[in-house]
Amino acid sequence: MSGLNFINPFGVREDPGTFTGDFYTENFSRKAKPGTVILNLGPQHPSTHGVLRIVVELDGEYVIRAEPVLGYLHRMHEKMGEVKTPWQFIPNMGRVDYLHPIAWNWAYVGAVERLGGIEVPERAEYLRVISCELNRIASHLMWWGAFVMDLGGVTPILYAFEEREKINDILQIVTGSRLTLSYFRFGGVSTDVDERFLRLTKEFVPYLRERLKMYKALVTDNIILRRRLEGVGPMGVDICQRYGATGPILRAAGVASDTRRDIPYGIYKKFDFDIPSGPTNDSFGRYLVRLAEVEESLTIVEQAIKELPAGAIRIDKAPKANYKLPAGETYFAVEGARGQVGCHLVSDGGTRPYRIKLRAPGFSNLSLFAEAAKGTLLADAIAILGSLDLVIPEVDR
Amino acid sequence: MIKAIIDNLKGLYSLLVGLSITGRFFVSPQKTTHYPRQVDDPECLKSYRGPLELVPADDTGQSKCISCQMCVRACPGHCLTVTKGDKGKAPKVYLYDFTLCCLCAACVESCPTGAIRFSHKVYLVAPSREALHLDLLADLLARAPNPPQPKAEAEAEGEGNQVLAAPVTGEAPA
Amino acid sequence: MELTIANFVQIVIACLLIIALMVGNAVIMVYIERKAAGFIQRRPGPYEVGPRGTIQAICDSMKLLGKQLFIPGNVDWLLYFLAPVMAFLPVLLLFLPIPFGKYLVALKVDDGILLILAFAGLGVISNILAGWASNNKYGLLGAARAVAQSVAYEIPMIMALLAVVFMAGSLNLSEIVERQGTWPWQWNIVFQPLACFIYFVSLVGETNRAPFDLPEAESELTAGFHTEYSGMGFALFFLSEYANMLLVSFVCATFFLGGYKGPILDGFWWTFIKAYAVMCLIVWLRWTFPRVRFDQLLNINWKWLLPLSILNLWVTAIVLKFIE
Numbered sequence: 001m002s003g004l005n006f007i008n009p010f011g012v013r014e015d016p017g018t019f020t021g022d023f024y025t026e027n028f029s030r031k032a033k034p035g036t037v038i039l040n041l042g043p044q045h046p047s048t049h050g051v052l053r054i055v056v057e058l059d060g061e062y063v064i065r066a067e068p069v070l071g072y073l074h075r076m077h078e079k080m081g082e083v084k085t086p087w088q089f090i091p092n093m094g095r096v097d098y099l100h101p102i103a104w105n106w107a108y109v110g111a112v113e114r115l116g117g118i119e120v121p122e123r124a125e126y127l128r129v130i131s132c133e134l135n136r137i138a139s140h141l142m143w144w145g146a147f148v149m150d151l152g153g154v155t156p157i158l159y160a161f162e163e164r165e166k167i168n169d170i171l172q173i174v175t176g177s178r179l180t181l182s183y184f185r186f187g188g189v190s191t192d193v194d195e196r197f198l199r200l201t202k203e204f205v206p207y208l209r210e211r212l213k214m215y216k217a218l219v220t221d222n223i224i225l226r227r228r229l230e231g232v233g234p235m236g237v238d239i240c241q242r243y244g245a246t247g248p249i250l251r252a253a254g255v256a257s258d259t260r261r262d263i264p265y266g267i268y269k270k271f272d273f274d275i276p277s278g279p280t281n282d283s284f285g286r287y288l289v290r291l292a293e294v295e296e297s298l299t300i301v302e303q304a305i306k307e308l309p310a311g312a313i314r315i316d317k318a319p320k321a322n323y324k325l326p327a328g329e330t331y332f333a334v335e336g337a338r339g340q341v342g343c344h345l346v347s348d349g350g351t352r353p354y355r356i357k358l359r360a361p362g363f364s365n366l367s368l369f370a371e372a373a374k375g376t377l378l379a380d381a382i383a384i385l386g387s388l389d390l391v392i393p394e395v396d397r
Numbered sequence: 398m399i400k401a402i403i404d405n406l407k408g409l410y411s412l413l414v415g416l417s418i419t420g421r422f423f424v425s426p427q428k429t430t431h432y433p434r435q436v437d438d439p440e441c442l443k444s445y446r447g448p449l450e451l452v453p454a455d456d457t458g459q460s461k462c463i464s465c466q467m468c469v470r471a472c473p474g475h476c477l478t479v480t481k482g483d484k485g486k487a488p489k490v491y492l493y494d495f496t497l498c499c500l501c502a503a504c505v506e507s508c509p510t511g512a513i514r515f516s517h518k519v520y521l522v523a524p525s526r527e528a529l530h531l532d533l534l535a536d537l538l539a540r541a542p543n544p545p546q547p548k549a550e551a552e553a554e555g556e557g558n559q560v561l562a563a564p565v566t567g568e569a570p571a
Numbered sequence: 572m573e574l575t576i577a578n579f580v581q582i583v584i585a586c587l588l589i590i591a592l593m594v595g596n597a598v599i600m601v602y603i604e605r606k607a608a609g610f611i612q613r614r615p616g617p618y619e620v621g622p623r624g625t626i627q628a629i630c631d632s633m634k635l636l637g638k639q640l641f642i643p644g645n646v647d648w649l650l651y652f653l654a655p656v657m658a659f660l661p662v663l664l665l666f667l668p669i670p671f672g673k674y675l676v677a678l679k680v681d682d683g684i685l686l687i688l689a690f691a692g693l694g695v696i697s698n699i700l701a702g703w704a705s706n707n708k709y710g711l712l713g714a715a716r717a718v719a720q721s722v723a724y725e726i727p728m729i730m731a732l733l734a735v736v737f738m739a740g741s742l743n744l745s746e747i748v749e750r751q752g753t754w755p756w757q758w759n760i761v762f763q764p765l766a767c768f769i770y771f772v773s774l775v776g777e778t779n780r781a782p783f784d785l786p787e788a789e790s791e792l793t794a795g796f797h798t799e800y801s802g803m804g805f806a807l808f809f810l811s812e813y814a815n816m817l818l819v820s821f822v823c824a825t826f827f828l829g830g831y832k833g834p835i836l837d838g839f840w841w842t843f844i845k846a847y848a849v850m851c852l853i854v855w856l857r858w859t860f861p862r863v864r865f866d867q868l869l870n871i872n873w874k875w876l877l878p879l880s881i882l883n884l885w886v887t888a889i890v891l892k893f894i895e
Contacts, residue, residue, distance in 0.1 A: 037708055037711075039708050039709075045793060046789055046790050046793060047790045047791065058712075060715075061712065061865060084473055087471060087503060087507075088471065088472070088473035088503060089473070090501065090503075091473055091499045091501035091503070092473075148861060149790065150790045151790070151861040151862060152781060152782065152784070152788065152789070152790060152860075152861045152862025153859070153860060153861035153862070154608075154612075154858065155419060155608075155611055155612050155858050155859060158612040158613065158614070159422075159612075159613075162428055162613070169438075169441055172441060172444050172445075173443075173444050174444070175444075176444050176445065176446040176500065176502065176515065177446060177500065180499075182501055182502075185506070190502060190506065196440065214418060217414050217415070217418060218414075218415050218418045218419070218859075219415075219861075221411045221414065222411050222412065222415050222860065222861065223405075223407070223408025223409070223411045223412060224408075224412070224782055224860050224861050224862075224863055225861050226408075227408075227863070227864070227867055228861060228862075228863070228864055228867075320467075320471075320506075320507055321467060321470055321471035321503060321507045322470065377864060377865065377866065378712070378791055379788070379791050379862075379864045379865060380864065382790060382791050405875070412860065415859050415860060416855060416856070416859055418859075419611045419855065419858060419859040420855070422610075422611055422612075422613055423607070423610045423611050423855075424610075425613065426613075427609075427610070427613050427614055427615055428613045428614065429613070429614045429615050431615075431618070
């Protein structure tokens with residue numbers, strides 16, 4: 001056994017009975033119980049998508065406890081918001097969650113607009129909806145590919161990227177970038193759409209509907225995938241409530257909760273779309289809810305493109321770089337791809353906000369993991385982690 | 398028991414469906430753009446945000462900049478340095494640190510005269526970090542169709558129609 | 572069989588040829604696999620090195636050869652270096668009784684399939700050693716998975732082959748080929764479709780290929796039992812994986828697909844064509860399906876393949892008795 005006693009290199013065994021809580025907050029040096037192994041998943045692990053670290057204690061392949069360790073990608077976005085003018089902080093929003101940056105754009109810009117009482121022209125509202133929904137589709141596609149890759153199927157992610165590239169092409173026309181989009185401005189959006197944008201979007205909607213059928217045949221109906229996901233990691237309403245989970249996870253638990261419907265913002269009231277809420281609250285339910293959401297987003301995009309009014313894309317006296325926020329406090333929430341994205345803004349009337357709190361849905365959703373993964377197989381824990389759709393920069397902010 | 402067998406037979410059929418899909422993609426044309434030999438849709442480059450460049454005025458070919466410092470104040474990354482010239486409003490120095498730029502267009506949108514815009518320099522490479530500290534005035538001069546006969550410094554910096562402006566040395570203020 | 576000098580020389584030459592075959596096969600299969608993955612994923616695969624990327628695999632193996640031998644801290648270095656060699660050597664032995672052509676057999680033994688099945692079990696020991704010796708928790712988990720999987724999948728594999736052996740009445744591989752006809756409907760796959768299916772599934776399990784690649788499950792165990800191996804150690808594992816694939820494909824061709832017999836012009840090329848067709852199918856599977864979970868892997872084996880293969884064997888025996 002020389003060199004192989006990695007559980008407990010110094011041979012000190014603690015009394016397993018005294019162990020109570022989570023070992024991150026207590027200490028790292030806490031030893032495993034006899035017969036178990038502590039395994040570090042991450043920060044560099046193929047399935048933790050970035051730099052999430054999960055410390056798991058394994059008994060054989062069963063997860064006794066799992067503790068997510070955060071903070072490897074903490075970039076102080078909230079603090080940066082306090083030292084930058086509102087105008088300067090918009091690009092940061094594209095970097096918080098690189099998969100659905102438009103929602104974060106919207107959360108921050110919406111909060112400032114609500115505090116400053118800034119109106120948005122109708123055309124800009126439509127453009128916001130179109131870009132946000134396209135971006136949501138791109139995010140879900142990326143998740144879909146990465147999730148199947150977690151389960152061992154490498155090919156679907158490349159199919160998902162074909163569609164994602166098309167969305168990137170479309171959004172690049174107005175935003176100028178393909179990943180960290182910053183499209184929204186106070187009182188409107190940055191650029192107007194052109195004929196090419198509308199044409200590509202109109203082509204894209206039926207194209208993706210066709211592709212979704214292929215996705216279903218290739219992956220959703222696949223017996224291996226179903227057996228891997230069905231019944232794995234059930235997350236009921238109670239656990240979602242306790243940890244504040246939102247988005248597809250809460251909807252898969254059977255609650256048709258969606259910020260677009262519950263606290264309507266923008267012009268979402270005008271559109272006719274369903275809130276898919278799954279019949280099962282397991283990983284497969286979450287999978288189905290997300291794919292159904294892609295279709296709903298396509299419906300919204302279709303309607304918005306059809307009804308797109310003419311007019312200005314920004315109000316005349318749109319706030320500029322020297323804009324002073326009025327004193328006050330507000331909270332603005334939008335529905336991101338991962339759940340409720342919120343921005344709590346406190347201003348003392350200066351050029352810079354006094355305090356910004358960003359509500360990242362991924363953070364709350366990740367909190368469910370420790371509980372849901374307990375007692376599952378390691379492969380199931382990976383599947384549960386994938387089904388949460390985490391974006392680590394957003395979790396750490 | 399019977400149900401389990403039927404389920405598994407259906408499952409095997411789903412596997413065959415999966416194989417047929419990947420098999421179909423195997424023989425269908427590829428999506429890859431062989432980058433150096435092929436170029437993707439050039440339309441995509443119209444909205445591409447390369448490093449900033451100054452917009453030449455229609456009549457004089459000089460910069461439209463009036464040294465109002467709006468761009469400097471708007472920039473979240475503090476990547477611009479503009480110094481007013483001795484006479485008139487034209488800038489003497491317009492330095493741009495591309496390594497700090499996040500291409501957010503705050504400067505472009507806050508400019509009252511429309512003096513700056515994003516270039517479409519896609520194939521931008523630099524041998525060093527310093528080479529990305531760009532002098533936009535020199536860049537403007539180099540792009541001019543008929544470069545007005547220059548002063549000494551501009552002559553030293555002009556490198557024809559290069560992608561990169563010449564590296565700026567020693568001029569950056571503290 | 573007596574061991575004469577002529578025999579000995581024949582075996583030595585055969586061994587050298589087999590080593591050449593194994594290395595050549597690895598290079599070809601790496602290329603085929605990467606190209607197939609690329610085409611399935613609608614990209615060209617290796618493209619830049621050599622015409623259409625043909626010498627990419629050779630360059631990669633050169634790179635692996637040139638890498639420093641890296642020993643992680645606290646490994647059991649003897650086992651650590653022994654494991655890749657152990658993975659490689661038994662496979663060499665397994666090719667000896669395979670009838671590539673009518674006369675192209677390295678070692679004509681009467682119970683050739685027994686030799687293959689007996690030594691095929693050795694391969695898993697190298698996986699255990701590798702996982703154990705490299706002092707890595709992922710490695711250990713991968714090794715543990717490898718043992719359970721390998722032990723489990725050998726049984727239905729043997730049962731499936733046994734059905735064919737019953738039909739042929741011989742354990743000699745050449746004999747089994749001779750009993751099959753030249754046309755596809757005279758091959759054993761027609762008479763023993765269930766055995767062929769079971770054999771194929773357990774072949775994928777036995778060679779640790781996706782969707783049964785549990786011992787190296789990338790998204791769970793990073794690289795499983797060979798997590799800590801780089802350079803030549805990794806290359807040897809790689810080589811043995813492809814050699815194992817080639818072996819089981821040859822066995823499949825011999826037992827179920829008529830071996831060296833074909834519609835026109837019998838010969839060793841038919842064996843190769845059939846074996847590589849089987850391998851392409853394995854590659855195709857890998858790039859299509861997600862991975863099964865470990866308990867499901869064992870359930871498939873113990874609850875479905877094993878009873879089915881026993882049933883198949885039983886029915887075969889009864890039918891043969893009646894025909895007599």
